[in-house]
Amino acid sequence: MLAVVALVDIATGREAGYMSLLALGPAFASLVGTVRRMLLIGSLALLTSLGLAVYNNLLGTRQSLVSLIVIAGVTAGGLVATVARQQRERELADVRSVAEVAQRVLLRPVPRRAGHLRAAVSYTSAAAEARIGGDLYEVVTGPTGVRMIVGDVQGKGLEAVETAALVLGAFREAAHDEPDLAGVSSRLERALNRRLEGEEFVTAVLVESAADGTLTLLNYGHPPPLLVHADGSVAFLEPGEFAPPLGLAELGADRPAGHRVPFGPDDQLLLYTDGVIEARDPAGRFYPLAERAYLLKAHDPETALEALRLDLLAHVATPLHDDVAMLLLRPRRDEGPSAGRQPALSE
Structure with missing residues (x-):
């Protein structure tokens, strides 16, 4: 110049x-x-x-x-x-x-093998500014099967992290003690009612996988999980009845009944937050999750989930506007690496 x-x-x-x-x-x-x-x-x-x-x-x-x-x-x-x-x-x-340290402490690694399941998790934080997201996930072996939660706290920042920590702490305790998912969700609701005020809430989906190949789901205003069948066909597991997010019990809605679906030996279940399906490309098109399910074909679940994450980032082509959490579950087989805890794939 x-x-x-x-x-x-x-x-x-x-x-x-x-x-x-x-x-x-x-x-x-x-x-x-x-x-x-x-x-x-x-x-x-x-x-x-x-x-x-x-x-x-x-x-x-x-x-x-x-x-x-x-x-x-x-x-x-x-x-x-x-x-x-x-x-x-x-x-x-x-x-x-x-923020990164807080998020890693909050979202501790999930076990690669939990009971009869193999699990892989991916967490990608939004690149904009220094916001801490309220996305959460956990996998716990309970008395009647493996129990999972994926949720999204309303808002951003430290308050969202506090609420996410509260939900995860309550879930980790209740998942070991309660006989069914309804009891787990009741514990979460009580914990949130002591913490939340006004119109704050948490969307979440709770899943229990029994050893007999049955999934039980409770959906509280969260995007429906994606079930990928062995033949490559996909289905969004829409709840039989809709329920408001956790923390809004004052609305007086009935608790949702458990939604049961079969989970075959070669099926896959993908739990995710709305940052996945609401991600847009430069032309404004939403990410076509169902059409990209074929990316989960890799033998290793971590590799499969990473392929889906990279495809999501390529679709957006710009920094993400919302955090993205994904949890992939498969029936466990004897082959593969020894059991361990898998850190979240992130960027």
């Missing part, structure tokens, strides 16, 4: 008076880079202005002095702006670091 202004000033002669435009250099330099870089650009602009003044025989004239004062003033203002910007960037980096 400084070179272009200097060339234009030389080409048009002393009467045009383009030297003051050299202040654009330090003005734009304040938007990026360090204080040292800002000082370098400002000094270079001042030297260029002096050189042009000498070349045009304007040294000491009003035009030359005004140019130098403008450049010096813009450089000084740019230094202040650069220091403030770098401070904000450091603060934002600290917030993001704390």
Whole structure:
């Protein structure tokens, strides 16, 4: 920019008076880079202005002095702006670091093998700003089968994280003690009623997988799970009756009855948050989850889920606007790696 202004000033002669435009250099330099870089650009602009003044025989004239004062003033203002910007960037980096640690502590790894199931989980946080999401998931072996929850807390930030932590803590305790999912959901509702106020709520789907190949689902305003059959056909497990999200018991709605479906030895169940189906491409089209179910064909569930996650990111082609959590479940087979806990795939 400084070179272009200097060339234009030389080409048009002393009467045009383009030297003051050299202040654009330090003005734009304040938007990026360090204080040292800002000082370098400002000094270079001042030297260029002096050189042009000498070349045009304007040294000491009003035009030359005004140019130098403008450049010096813009450089000084740019230094202040650069220091403030770098401070904000450091603060934002600290917030993001704390948010990432908090999210990892909250969403601990799920077991690769839980009872008769194999599990894989993927969590991708929204890239915009430093928001902490309220997406949650957990897998627990209960008294009558393997119990899972995937949910989404209304809102963002630390309050959403607190609510998610409350739900997960209540679920981890209730999933071991309660004889059925209805009891688990009642415990969650009571825990939330002690915490939430106003119109805050949590959408969630609770699933219990019995060893006899039966799934029982309770859906509280959450997107329906996707069942992928062995032959590649898919079905969204819509609840038999709709229920409001957890935390809205004051609406007086009846508790949903358990929705039971068969779960064959080669079937797959995908639980997810609304960040998946509400993700849009640049043309505004929603992510076609059912059409992309074929991506889950990989033998390893972690690999299959990662393929779906990468396809979702490619569909959006821009930073996600909402967190995305996905939990993939398959009937357990004897082959494969030894049991362990799988960290969430994230970015």
